[in-house]
Amino acid sequence: MLPDEKEHTPASRSGKAPERHPMVMEGEMVVGCPIDDTLILVLGIGGLTSEQVTVFLNGDPAMSLKVPLVSWHLKEPSPAGTHGFVAIVPTNILRRRSLKTVLFQHKAQATRYAFAGRAAAIGDLVAMVTDLAGADLPVVIDGLVEGLISGPIGRKKLSAITALLQAGARSDGCVELIGGSDEGEIFVQGWAQDLTPSVTRLLISGKTPSIAECSISVFARPDLQDQASGFAGLLLASEAVEPNDIERLLFRGRRGWRFTEVYDRRVIAGNRETPGHVRAILPRVRSSTEILLRMRSAANRFDGAETVSSLPFPVRMGIDNAYRVEGSGLLIAGWLLDPDSHVEAVKLRRHRGEAQLDGNWTRIDRPDVTRGFDNQPPFNAGLNPNRHAHGFVAFAPELEGDSTAPFYLELTLSDTRRAFMPLTPTRITSRDAVVRQIRAIDPNAWALRHIVDQQLVPLLRVVSRPAPEIFGVVDVGAFEEAEGPAIVIGVDERVEEIAPLLTLLALDPETRRAPIVIAAAAELIDRIGVHVRRLANFYGLRLRLVSASGSEDLYDALEVGARAVSTETVVFLAASLLPRNNGWFHKLLAAYHDREACVLSPTLAYEDDSIRWAGTWVAGSQSDRALISRYAGYPIDAVTGMGTTEVATATFECCVLPRDALFSVGGFTRGYLGTHEKGLDLGLKLKQSGLRSYWLPSAQMLGTDDISVSDKASTIALIERIDRQVFDSRWAKILTKDGMPSEVK
Structure with a gap:
């Protein structure tokens, strides 16, 4: 490092003429111009004319090296010598020591120079070389650039080369x-x-x-x-x-x-x-x-036009759907007909980002494509009636680059030409993208398992969409005057009627005066809002309607509802549940306060009094599930008389918990299709944060399973399997005998 190097202000920036350094003109000193942390240009006057010399940094024989030298005949005579010179000197051997002197040796001649007290910026160095070289300036610049450009070039070195060339x-x-x-x-x-x-x-x-x-x-x-x-x-x-x-x-x-x-x-x-x-x-x-x-x-690059259909040989392509999932990527389904294997690669592209699709896509049977093109130009030779694997499903992570640039598929052909297929992806949620793809495939298709494992599960694993947010808030009654923990009721598309639950809450003296929040996606609030207001006014409830943006399910609605209150404790309640007996609210709060901060849930039962949920435990090695509900399917009498029990996770369909704890772990994890594994995921995150979970058998609620009434049984089973794979990929290593905290085993 040169003296005062950090304090130097380039003369070219200040607008002042560069200092001529009288001592340099007399041959006693040289000027150093640091290029980066490992290289310096050394300007001086003397008799050196060789293209390469040996230098000794600080006069130390242990720090000697051969360096390139650019010299020229001075345009004006000088007592110090006949030539000006610039040496290109590496400085990494200095090991952060200051560079104060330099000794040049060529054959029998050795000359020692001291460095000027102030380093020069590249602009100052160029100005001094210009002043000394005159008409030889282009040759000098050419030599310096050739010397600098030969090795590795970083940003600082490149800026110096550019400055030299701008002058010469x-x-x-x-x-x-x-x-x-x-x-x-x-x-x-x-x-x-x-x-x-x-x-x-x-x-x-x-x-x-x-x-x-x-x-x-x-x-x-x-x-x-x-x-x-x-x-x-x-x-x-x-x-x-x-x-x-x-x-x-x-x-x-x-x-x-x-x-x-x-x-x-x-x-x-x-x-x-x-x-x-x-x-x-x-x-x-x-x-x-x-x-x-x-x-x-x-x-032959993409100019916005589709060019596959104009290929002169038998290659054709079609896109059935292209879904763009925010925070994940693209899910593309279509078909590629290429009986003679002309296509060598298929890429998804946008701006400067690309992803190879055909390396990991899933091919599926499309006999309709075979029938549609058989014996049609250019497939006049006919297609193999036994080969129908023309379809494909492919997931590609989000591409980098200009977010406004269009997406397209690029086919690289065996004769090196390329063909293009424009894409117009539909922006939808991860759940909608996966469910639509599942519904579009025959449940008996041989490729279905591969589609799930290689396309759909990877899509869900990387989902990083933002948390749902409050879209609007409307208070009915004196909500701000209500005291106690807020009851947050989550509503999803499965709930057709909320009146029975609100009526029971209004008739129960323990909940009648509690602050009640009803949260749902904005379109659901629009649908039920008028009816809810009428009920709230009739019963005198203190109620807050919260519409959410980005809410996909019950748990998203509950999370948004919790954002809309400031109470330390919240009681989550799915709108599909009803109290089985009076006193459930008091029992939950009493058991919760006995244990201070925790998550505490009641028993969930079906209308036939069989148990739907009665605690979640870590499964044994004989089970194919990491966590199980031990009493599921038993008569509710089987748990009568049992006391409050610690469990691995509570159920968030109905529970009481500290509001801040929910947001301290980032709320519910995105990327699940249903709510079962999504709830287990949050329960484990809270457990890792130190919050215990409990089950209260004596408090009981009635309700149905969290399934969509519009889906087939095969679709529901597949959704459950996908969620299980996503959950296991995130928690399998932790849910081991040695990895799980001992208190939940």
């Missing part, structure tokens, strides 16, 4: 058109004198300096002088560059470094328009076969 490169033509692409390549078109048809390395100067490889082709421009020609090139930068940010292209031509300025009135083509510009110029350009193939590939 000469103007050569202009860029008239710039076009982007989904693959990161940038198409440039213009004219120049010193660009040759080749693959060349150049620098992009602009908002974000970058190094790029450029495949150049040239074409005749009769409107220009004889020495100039048109060019069309494909830039592939080392990092993402936006076409609008490019100001100059800096390249090494036949006569040194040149720059091609971007014309003020240049045309900026979008990703969809660029292929058309490439196709227009392609017949006129000349270059190597490799570059022309790259140009043809660029001309």
Whole structure:
């Protein structure tokens, strides 16, 4: 590190002329210009003219190395020597020690220099070299750039190279058109004198300096002088560059470094328009076969049009549905007819993001596709009547890149050409996407299990959608004056009538004056709101209606309802449940306060008095489930007289719990189709946070299973299996004999 390096303010930024350093002119000192943490340029005057010299940092023989040197004859005489020089000196061997002196040795000659007390910025160094080199400046800059560009190039080093070239490169033509692409390549078109048809390395100067490889082709421009020609090139930068940010292209031509300025009135083509510009110029350009193939590939990029149906050989494709799940990805179902195996790859693309689909998609039988195309052009040879696996279902995680860019499928064919299928995904919830896909498949299909394991479960595992939020709040009665724990009633689409529950709460003196919250998705609140207000006014209830956005099920509704109150304790209650006996509310609260902070639930029973839920325990090794409800199906008399019991998890269809505990663990986990495993998931999260769960047998509620009345039994069974797989993937390692906390075993 040079003295005062951190305090230096570049003269080029301050607007002041750079210091000439009189001691440098007398040959006693050199000026250091740090490029990055491992490299420094050393400017001085002397008699050194070699292209390589040995340097001793701080005069230490242990810190010696050979370094490149760029020298030139001074434009004005100096008593210190005949030549100026800049050495490119690595400094990593210093190990953070200050660099105060440097000794140059070439053959028998050795010269020792001290460093000026203040380091120079690259702009100052360029100004001093310009002052000392005169007409030799382009040659000096060329040598310095060649020395810097040879090794690894970081952002600081690239900025220094760009600054050098801005000072020493000469103007050569202009860029008239710039076009982007989904693959990161940038198409440039213009004219120049010193660009040759080749693959060349150049620098992009602009908002974000970058190094790029450029495949150049040239074409005749009769409107220009004889020495100039048109060019069309494909830039592939080392990092993402936006076409609008490019100001100059800096390249090494036949006569040194040149720059091609971007014309003020240049045309900026979008990703969809660029292929058309490439196709227009392609017949006129000349270059190597490799570059022309790259140009043809660029001309054959997605421009928004569907091109699979126009292929001259037997390949056709169709999309049945494309679902975009927020916080997860895309679920795509369709068919690809390719009897002769022309298609080598199928990718989902958007902007600069891509995902290969055919590596992990699930193929399914589609005999309807076989029948529809058999003996139709270009399938005149006929299709194999025994092969129908043309369908596919594929899940792809969300792609990076411009969120406004369109999605499309890209088919890579065996002759290197590509074909495209635009996609217009439908934004839906993870549950809707999975359930719709399940309903669309024959439950007896051989591929169904693979679709579940490889497409649907991965979709649900990565769901990270935001928590449901309060959309609107309406109070009926003196809600703010109500005291005690709030009763939060969650309503979902299974509940057709809420009047019986509200009536029982109104007739029970323990709940009549309690603050009651009814929470549901906004569309459900709109449907039941008028009736609920009428009941609340009639019975004098203190009630709050909460509509939710992003609510998918009962537990989402309960979570939003809890957000709408400030009481320390809340009582969750599904709208599908009814109290079996009087006194349930008092029993729950009394048992809860006896144990301080916890989660406590009553027994849930069916209308025939058989047990639906009576505590959840960790299963034994003989069970295929990690957690089980031990008394499920027993007569309710089997638990009569039992005391309050600690369990692995409570049920959130009816429970009392600390409100803050719910939000301290992030609420309910998203990515489940039903509520059973979703409730187990929250129970385990609360258990990990230190909150115990209890079951109170003497308090009892009546209700039905959490199933959709509109789904077939096979669909319901499949939904349960998917949720079980998602749950096991998250908790299997913890729900082991050694991994589960001892108090819940």
